């Protein structure tokens with residue numbers, strides 16, 4: 001896998017490292033016509049898979065994952081998840097082998113209340129070992145579903161914990177060391193929605209599937225025989241075909257009123273820059289781990305793999321109109337060096353078509369004023385500051401590749417810590433920490449943008465950037481079972497850009 005990374009880099013150097021006068025002259029001409037990026041991206045993506053777009057089934061109605069509230073048994077909310085192989089229709093006349101939870105692909109949206117005592121029985125019928133991680137949840141390390149909690153084929157793992165997190169959108173996905181990227185790519189991902197009475201009474205759109213819509217955005221390559229093509233490229237697999245909730249660039253009908261989208265960037269590697277085709281303003285109300293203090297107006301939303309955002313969009317004046325949800329990737333700045341970009345990275349492209357129909361009877365028509373109070377830490381409260389250097393050569397953090405038998409950091413229970421994460425590589429890395437929700441203090445010394453001033457469990461660290469975050473490690477100490485921190489580009493994680501910490 002590391003080999004492909006070197007090849008693409010070498011191709012780039014061969015093509016553009018020569019420095020001959022004629023080459024430079026033609027580059028100058030190309031750059032004047034804005035085509036240089038496209039040429040270079042074309043060169044570095046040559047030899048990688050591409051999908052014959054004519055064979056794809058697109059424009060289907062957006063599937064909405066089934067809402068699953070579990071079953072109340074003896075005061076516990078019990079969910080059963082079966083990891084299984086399935087089959088989907090993405091290519092005309094063909095079937096695509098997929099992986100899913102309780103279905104062909106993706107999984108049910110698990111809904112629960114803050115404070116619930118939750119049991120998740122996860123049965124592995126995949127034919128190979130896997131595990132399921134509860135991304136963003138604050139829980140005992142043995143219940144986290146990290147690489148140390150493996151489920152052998154045919155076995156069931158029972159996870160049991162109390163929901164302590166704030167109301168927000170979380171997700172679940174495999175986390176087996178070295179296999180996470182492959183398992184997620186083939187379809188294993190699902191959402192959690194945590195609710196509580198306070199949030200239920202804010203007047204937010206919350207009719208699931210009607211005005212409260214989950215959007216799991218991914219990208220994949222398809223072979224002509226219908227199968228998924230997973231090239232395993234070590235710098236990160238960015239597919240050339242965009243899927244939402246397991247359908248290729250689908251169509252969603254929304255009522256002409258305020259609608260909530262729960263966005264999950266669940267690609268293996270792609271970093272999106274969402275916006276709408278009419279450049280309308282929308283409002284971010286939630287981050288990974290809770291509501292923001294007030295709605296934040298945006299026209300673009302940068303979302304890297306693993307991150308979630310709840311946004312409100314007012315379609316009140318749009319009945320009978322058609323609007324596209326798009327990713328304006330060409331507008332992103334300082335995301336990846338050109339050798340790591342694919343054609344979509346330098347393009348603006350459709351993610352989903354939105355058709356606006358009549359409003360519902362009990363339509364939400366106004367935005368809420370204030371949403372939540374965030375108890376911020378003061379930097380002076382920090383007991384410790386740790387530094388993490390992200391390096392792409394051999395995929396390391398602080399010069400070490402992931403080792404299941406090495407504990408990298410030991411954190412004292414209840415300590416408040418500042419983690420300073422520096423990216424000295426040429427690609428952006430979404431940095432994820434298990435167990436906790438954190439607040440971003442600074443990005444390269446500046447305050448984070450308003451829409452990132454809420455609880456987070458993934459933060460994008462761009463090339464040359466240092467991001468400082470602050471968090472408290474409370475409730476769950478276990479000297480024997482570590483939590484993970486890692487890059488959420490899944491091929492980087494599998495490649496070794498992951499470390500382990502224990503709370504004692």
Ligand SMILES: [Cu+2]
Nearest residue numbers: 429487489492
């Ligand atoms: Cu990374």
